[in-house]
Amino acid sequence: MNEFVAPIGKFLLQFAYYYPLFMAYVWIIGAIYYYVRWECRGDNCLEAAPPVKGSPHASIIVPCYNEGETIRETLEYAAAQDYDNFDIIAVNDGSSDNTAELLDELKDKYPMLRVVHLAENQGKAMAMRVGTLFSSSEYLICIDGDALLDRHATSWIMHHLTGGPRVGAVTGNPRVRNRSTLLGKIQVGEFSSIIGMIKRAQRIYGRVFTVSGVVAGFRRTALHQVGYWSTDMVTEDIDISWKLQLNHWDIRFEPNALCWILMPETIKGLFKQRLRWSQGGTEVLMKYVSNLWSWRKRRMWIVYLEYFTSVFWAISMVGIVVLWMLGKFIVMPPAFHVPTLVPGWNGVVLGMTCLLQFAVSLAIDSRYEKGIGRYYYWMIWYPMAYWMMNVATTMVAVPKAIFKKRGTRATWESPDRGIS
Amino acid sequence: MSELIIETPHLQNLRQRYGFAALTLIFWAVWFYMWLPLISLIAWVFGVKMFYLHMIELGGYVGFLELLGWYTLIVFLIAIVFGGWMMVNLFRFRGRERRKPIREVNDEQVADYFGVDSDYLSRFTGQRSVTVHQTPDGSIRAIEARV
Secondary structure, three states: OHHHHHHHHHHHHHHHHHHHHHHHHHHHHHHHHHHHHHHOOOOOEOOEOOOOOOOOOEEEEEEEOOOOOOHHHHHHHHHOOOOOOEEEEEEEEOOOOOHHHHHHHHHHHOOOEEEEEEOOOOOHHHHHHHHHHOOOOOEEEEEOOOOEEOOOHHHHHHHHHOOOOOEEEEEEEEEEOEOOOHHHHHHHHHHHHHHHHHHHHHHHHOOOOOOOOOEEEEEHHHHHHHOOOOOOOOOHHHHHHHHHHHOOOEEEEEEEEEEEEOOOOOHHHHHHHHHHHHHHHHHHHHHHOHHHOOHHHHHHHHHHHHHHHHHHHHHHHHHHHHHHHHHOOOOOOHHHOOOOOOOOHHHHHHHHHHHHHHHHHHHHHOOOOOOHHHHHHHHHHHHHHHHHHHHHHHHHHHHHHHHOOOOOOOOOOOOOOOOO | OOOOOEOOHHHOOHHHHHHHHHHHHHHHHHHHHOOHHHHHHHHHHOOOOOOHHHHHHOOHHHHHHHHHHHHHHHHHHHHHHHHHHHHHHHHHHOOOOOOOOOOOOOHHHHHHHOOOOHHHHHOOOOOOEEEEEEOOOOOEEEEEEOO
């Protein structure tokens, strides 16, 4: 039994160390290639989006649920887009606060605004489906009800959507607004070094795991072909990304399409959000596993494998820590004995890699936000505590996803929007 | 327009502000602890003898250099594979769209998909504010204009 278990145990220990190490280099290298290929070109100027031929009409769809505190600002920024042919469709999804009244008041202020009230709360996916129904545009830009869209973002997104007939979606570049607390500061770095870096690397590969649900543009024809957003998935953005790509639509990333967002600044709020993301990712893994067994869908295999491996890694980490702790109290069989969690010389390499990843990502992102480098000091928390949060949410999310009743409608929960 | 960046640390209490800053410092200290082998090597060079575990038991700087060598090779391979993949795709697909374009859907098709009569819907698409009533499964039951 020992001869069988010992090599597996050794493999898992090494896997737990090597996987995050080498994946970090995959993201770093991919992001650098993307930056050199697309971002540091002379004609790539944040202030001047390329002209969009014909300026076809676009609809900005804003699903809202209890956005009474933020919707004024959101619509102010949405209405100030420098693109010259758009309307805004705000969908009030059965809000219980004063969102409905505010939206009806604001339509008098913004001539391009139309408001659709859903009589009962239906969930974000349904709100966007209804918003699409009321739009006559082939091009839809969907933003969250508390997101501030940069005035050039629509032009940048439209540049991609009109740039090729098989571009199904474009994901924008969310930036964290609230940085008063430690959690806010960590997320600034996280959005650069993890989310921004991974999106860039995935674009070099050719397939992405997900659009950013907070800011994304879509081609209506593409959505129609894949059945629009699913109403039973807790992360409709991951789900629609997979639906589109499995039907051979392209999803692009546009770092110039900035969108300023509010992220949780409490542990409870952050945990709930990350739990939803993790559950959504697992739901997608389960939903599409049977869909992948086709040579025509081979380009999604690596995306699927990477996410599956990350879930497996989280579970392995929990196993290793549990075995290490048990080893402090009882004599463990050699195959299950974890002597130390400190990796020695390997730790030096892991440490260097982590700091390098954050440094590269913040350097790339400094183009879109001056002074972002000062958040480097706070990034030490990411491997120390954030990884543990991600491992914890995965452990809770995987069983939730597995045991969730199929077809359950996914509805909103009021998010934590920071301390101010 | 509001400030895009919200930085109001004064909304936290003193314990939170200084507590987190102190903890961050401690984490940096733990981080440097992981660099102890390298720090030990440098300290040894300057004659300070506190390196036994890392220099002797774990193979010392020779082991570290060998490790670095392997890592550098693997990272180099990742860069070659990724870069090669990028160049192959650029060569195969740049400026060429091999997938068939799909005819754009029109408003009638979208309405039909959602189970709404397009003539009925068109009475409301010009309205500035409407209310939509749905069945439990999400189908649209009725639409009414809001005054």
